[in-house]
C-alpha cells in the first residue's frame with residue numbers, strides 16, 4: 001500500500017534542504033505543527049508540575065534505563081526466559097531483513113489457524129510499532145500478498161495516504177480535519193463533514209471488521225519487563241488491546257533495548273511516559289501481556305511471539321551514542337523542538353525524526369543519516385524536557401563529529417573551518433585577519449551593515465544584514481586605553 | 490556601601506565582540522570596574538573554539554581549546570565573559586571535547602570551575618545587589634529581554650539578567666512572548682539551513698513586535714547579530730543591545 | 741538455539757566491555773515512589789470518582805441488594821438484552837447474573853474454542869454484544885483506574901469489544917495508586933500473579949483518541965462508556 005522509495009535515497013544535504021523548503025512553504029503543516037507545539041508543551045509542563053517528586057521520578061527513570069542498558073545482556077536473557085516460561089516464544093533478529101523473514105514466516109504459518117474455506121489474503125491487524133517502520137515491515141509483508149492494516153487512527157490515516165507516520169505519538173500531526181475528511185470521502189464514500197467524531201466513528205466501523213477477521217495481530221512494545229516476561233503496551237484507543245486479544249496469533253515487535261528490570265520499575269516509567277507524551281497521568285489502557293491465552297482463560301491469542309530486534313543497537317551501545325538508547329519514545333523532544341515545529345517529521349526522511357531521531361537515525365542507519373544532526377541550533381530544549389534526561393545536544397555534536405570524520409561536509413565548509421582554526425590558533429594571524437575582514441566588509445557595506453554577501457554566505461544575507469567588522473577592534477582599544485592609563489599613572 | 494573585596498578577573502571578550510562589537514567589550518569593562526572589579530585582558534586570547542566544536546570539527550576545536558587553556562591558565566583569577574554561549578562552551582563543551590583525554594579534561598574542569606558569564610559572575614558569584622551593579626546606568630527606554638539558549642539552558646542562568654535590568658532606574662521591562670524559545674541563530678546552522686533559521690527568526694521577531702519594546706537585550710552577541718540583522722532588514726527601528734551596554738554607567 | 745541469539749548477545753557483551761560512554765548507573769536508585777499514602781477509605785473513593793468522571797467515566801455507589809435491578813434497568817434503557825460478562829464467581833455481587841437472567845437478559849461469556857471454525861464463529865457473536873459486565877482486581881484512586889486480570893471466567897473482551905463497560909467493585913478493592921497496590925496488594929499484585937495470567941489491563945476512562953487535529957474523541961475502538969459501580 002505504501003510506496004516510499006528505499007530509505008537511504010534522498011539523504012543528501014540537498015534533498016534534505018529541499019524537503020525543508022517544502023515544509024516551510026506548506027501553510028497547513030505550519031498551522032498543525034504550531035498547534036502541536038503549543039498544546040503538547042504546555043500540557044506536559046502542567047502534568048509534571050502536578051506530579052509529586054517529579055524531578056526525583058525523572059532521576060529514577062533515568063537510573064532504571066541506565067541500569068538496564070549497563071547489563072543489557074543479563075536482562076535480555078532473563079526477559080527471554082520469562083517470556084518462554086509464560087508460554088510465549090522469543091525470536092532474535094540481528095537486522096531488519098532477519099526480522100522481516102521471521103515475521104513473514106510466522107504470518108504464513110498462521111494460515112493453519114484459519115477457519116476452513118477462507119480464501120481471502122492473509123490479514124494482519126497492526127497497532128502502532130515504530131520498529132515496524134524501522135524495518136519496513138509492511139512492504140515486506142505486502143510483497144508476499146499479505147494485507148496489512150494499521151489500526152491506530154492516525155496510522156490508519158497516513159497509511160491510506162501512502163505516507164509514513166509524521167510523529168512518534170501523533171502520526172497524522174501534519175493533517176487538518178479537512179484532509180482527513182477528503183481522504184475518507186474518496187476512500188469510503190463518506191458524505192462531506194468536518195465532524196471529527198463522525199470521522200472517528202467511520203474509522204471504528206471499518207477497523208472493527210479488520211480486528212475480527214485478522215489472522216495475526218502485530219503490535220509494538222513500550223516496555224518489556226525482564227522479571228516477569230511482561231509486555232507493556234500503553235495506548236488510548238483500544239486498538240492495541242484488540243490486536244493483542246482477538247486474532248489467534250499475536251506478534252510483538254520490539255527493539256532489544258526496550259526493557260526494564262522489574263514491575264516496580266515499570267510503574268516508575270509509567271508515571272513518566274504518558275505525562276511526557278500526551279500530558280496524561282495515565283493512558284486509557286495499560287495492557288500488561290504475559291504470554292498467550294492460558295487453558296483456563298476464556299479468550300486471548302492462542303500464540304504469542306516476541307521478536308527482539310537488534311538492527312544496530314548493540315553497535316550503538318558500544319559507541320558514543322549509547323545514551324540515546326535510554327529513549328522511551330515519548331515524543332516530548334519533538335514537540336518542544338523549534339526545528340521540528342518548523343519542518344515536521346517527514347522532512348527528516350527517516351522513521352525517527354526530531355532531535356532524538358537525528359541521533360538515533362545516525363546511530364542505527366549510519367553516516368548516510370548524519371546530515372540530520374546539522375539541522376539543529378543546539379538550543380537544549382530537548383535536553384530539558386526529556387523525561388530520562390538524555391543529553392541530546394551533546395549526542396548531536398557527536399554525530400556531527402562523525403559526519404566530519406567521514407569527510408561529508410562540503411568543501412567550502414571544510415576549508416573554511418580549517419582556515420578559521422589556522423587563524424585563531426595564533427593571535428598575530430587573528431589580528432591580521434580582523435584587519436582584512438574590516439577592510440572587506442567596509443568595502444561591501446554601506447554604513448555599518450552589509451546587505452549582500454557572496455555564496456555560501458548569501459544564505460545569511462538573504463534574510464538578514466551582516467555587520468561590518470570594526471575598524472578598531474576591542475583589543476586595539478584596550479591597548480590604547482592601557483597606554484593612556486600608564487601615562488596618567 | 491560595602492562592596493565585595495577588590496577582585497581581579499580575566500576578561501574573555503569573545504571573538505565576535507572583539508571584531509564586530511567592540512563597544513560591548515568596553516561596556517563590560519566599565520560595568521565590572523563600576524562593580525569594584527579589576528579587569529585584565531590577556532591579549533593572546535582568540536576564540537574559544539565553539540564554531541569548530543558545533544560544526545563537528547572536533548580536532549580543530551581541540552587545538553583552540555588548548556590555546557585557550559594555555560592563555561587563561563597563566564593567572565588564577567576568575568575568567569569572565571560577556572557571552573552565555575562562549576561560557577557554556579568552556580564550562581561544558583571542553584569536558585566533552587576532551588572526553589578521551591584525561592589530563593586535558595582535568596585542566597578544562599579546573600578552568601570551568603572559575604569561568605563565568607558576566608551577569609552570573611556579578612550576581613551569583615560576587616553576590617552583589619542588582620542596584621549596586623546597575624543603579625548608575627543612564628539608560629532609558631522600553632526593553633525586552635531575549636534569554637539566549639546557552640545562558641538559559643546551557644548554564645542554567647535563569648534570573649540574573651532580568652534582575653539586573655529591573656534595577657536600571659530608566660528601564661521599563663516588557664515581557665517577551667515565547668521568550669525561552671530559540672531565535673534560530675545556531676552558528677553555521679544559520680548558513681547551512683538559512684531558510685529554516687529565518688523561519689525561527691520570524692517567530693522571534695513577531696514576539697519582539699508584540700512586546701512593544703524599543704530595545705531588545707540579550708547576553709549573547711551571536712543571537713543579537715542575527716536578530717539585529719533581521720530587524721534591520723525588516724526596516725524595524727528596534728535596536729539590539731548587549732546587557733552590559735544597558736547596565737553600564739556612562740563613559 | 742537460533743544463531744542470532746548468541747550472535748546478538750555476544751555483540752552486546754563486547755559493546756558493554758569496550759563501551760565506556762554510558763554514565764554508570766547509580767548504585768542506589770533515587771527514590772521517587774509516590775502515592776503510597778493510604779488516605780482514609782472515603783476520601784480515596786471520592787478521589788477515584790473525581791478522576792474517573794474528569795475523564796468522562798461514570799461512578800455509582802449501590803447497596804449490594806440493588807445492584808441487579810439497577811443493572812437490568814440500565815440495560816433496558818439501552819435496549820440491550822444480551823451482555824458479555826465475567827462469570828459469577830469473579831463478580832463481587834452475589835447472584836448478579838441470575839438476577840439478570842431472571843429479567844430475561846442473555847448472559848454470554850463461556851470460553852472460546854481454541855480451534856476453528858468455532859473460535860471465529862463465537863467471536864463474531866461476541867462482537868455484536870453492546871454491554872460488558874466485569875469485576876476488578878483493584879481500583880486506583882490517584883488516576884481513576886480499574887485493574888482487570890484475565891483468568892477463569894473472565895473474558896478480556898468484556899471490557900473491550902463492547903460499547904459500555906460496567907465494572908463492579910467493593911471498598912476492599914480501593915488502593916491509592918498502582919504503586920500502592922504493588923506495595924500492599926500482596927500475592928495478587930505480585931510479579932508471579934502477573935506472569936500467571938495472559939493479561940492485566942489498567943483501564944482509565946473510555947477509549948479515546950486525539951489523532952485528528954488533537955481533538956479529543958471518545959469511544960474509538962474500545963468502550964465509549966465506562967461505569968464503575970461501588971457496591972456496599
Ligand code: SF4
Pocket residue numbers: 276326327328329330331332333334356382385386387388389390
Ligand atoms: S529522547 Fe527523551 S524526550 Fe525525546 S522521545 Fe526519547 S525519551 Fe522522549
